Amino acid sequence: MAKDTRIILICSGKGGVGKTTLTANLGISLAQQGAKTAVLDADFGLRNLDLLLGLENRIVYTAQEVLEETCRLDQALVRHKQEPNLALLPAGNPRMLEWLKPSDMEKIVEMLSEIFDYVLIDCPAGVEDGFKNAVAASKEAIVVTNPEVSAVRDADRVIGLLNTNSINPVQLVLNRVRPKMMASQEMLSVEDVTDILALPLLGLVLEDEQVIVSTNRGEPLTLNGSKSPAGKCYSNIAKRLQGEEIPLIDPSKEGTSFGDKFKKLMQTKIF
Amino acid sequence: MTLRDLINKLLRRQTASANTARERLQLVLAHDRTDLSSDVLDKMRQEILEVVAKYVEIDMSEGAVSLETEDRMTALVANLPIKRTKTGEIKLKEQITESETEANENDDPVSS
Structure with a gap:
């Protein structure tokens, strides 16, 4: 077993804050940087990671069949065509609603860590069984939250559970940041959130319509070296994970450069 | 502001x-x-006040027990104003022995 495989849980508590989008983009980014990366969709009831990566038609087996020994691990892994360093493994099939114990998850992650440098686990929302399974197999965690009261509250609950499960380090990604609203103090500031949750900030991700466009296509923003605001944020997060020192963006300075203003002008509706 | x-x-x-x-x-x-629900907190406040009130005279209406959080550490903070005599001494209940009463010369407001 490769000892230095990084097994990272991507979780949030609340649904819809951007766990799966972050997992997909980090997976692509890390693979682009040469790291062999597996993304494991631990949310087998409502799996979506395949859809964001554009791999929904290529899933034949899941981790469940691997554990039952009806197939080999490499048969269940779905390699990304454009980024062969990246592979997806769905934990299970939405139709099979029983199975999965923490020990199953540990087994599958152990198998993955023999092959990959990174295992990113896309955690289901909530703090029930799906979450517990995913935590059991993880070593470190990224908590994703939005600058909104409900998302921060749920993140806090999850951080408490990660601490009791000795997950370390636990880092924070603040997603869907709207610099304008922060400037007018109509949105919790970056400091508000980091003070309350008391976690080191791994990165900020700016609110960006291109995220929706990219999910429509099943091509994560980082796939084509996107220069869109969120795309840049995602690839910076991946670089920081790899140990590169990339300064955090300052939301108060976003959207003020000439280039940003020009881009905005180009998006203005003319008729 | x-x-x-x-x-x-x-x-x-x-x-x-x-x-x-x-x-x-x-x-x-x-x-x-x-x-902790606010019901439990209320009950706890009442009981803490009763215990302290056995020893010193406190203002039952002013006592506050609250939870304060900083850096993921949560503390139970009790603020119990103690009634004083006109000369500034802390009013102690009779069951405390005399020697202890005499020893009690510092009249800092006791809190937390």
Whole structure:
């Protein structure tokens, strides 16, 4: 077993804050940087990671069949065509609603860590069984939250559970940041959130319509070296994970450069 | 108060919502982190007051027990104002022995 495989849980508590989008983009980014990366969709009831990566038609087996020994691990892994360093493994099939114990998850992650440098686990929302399974197999965690009261509250609950499960380090990604609203103090500031949750900030991700466009296509923003605001944020997060020192963006300075203003002008509706 | 808050006040508009969000969050998290409901907290406050009241005279109506959170550490903070005599001495209940009463010369307001 490769000892230095990084097994990272991507979780949030609340649904819809951007766990799966972050997992997909980090997976692509890390693979682009040469790291062999597996993304494991631990949310087998409502799996979506395949859809964001554009791999929904290529899933034949899941981790469940691997554990039952009806197939080999490499048969269940779905390699990304454009980024062969990246592979997806769905934990299970939405139709099979029983199975999965923490020990199953540990087994599958152990198998993955023999092959990959990174295992990113896309955690289901909530703090029930799906979450517990995913935590059991993880070593470190990224908590994703939005600058909104409900998302921060749920993140806090999850951080408490990660601490009791000795997950370390636990880092924070603040997603869907709207610099304008922060400037007018109509949105919790970056400091508000980091003070309350008391976690080191791994990165900020700016609110960006291109995220929706990219999910429509099943091509994560980082796939084509996107220069869109969120795309840049995602690839910076991946670089920081790899140990590169990339300064955090300052939301108060976003959207003020000439280039940003020009881009905005180009998006203005003319008729 | 920021300049923005001042302008809002002058225009009688609502203050920026981020402050409200922060304050509401801090309060709700202090309770989430301890799993204490306000009922339990109330009961605990009452009992703490009763215990302290056995020894010193305290102002039962002013006593406050609250949860405060900083850096993921939550503390139970009790603020119990002690009644004083006109000369400033702390009023102790009779069951305390005389020697202890005499020894008690420092009249710092006892809190927490």
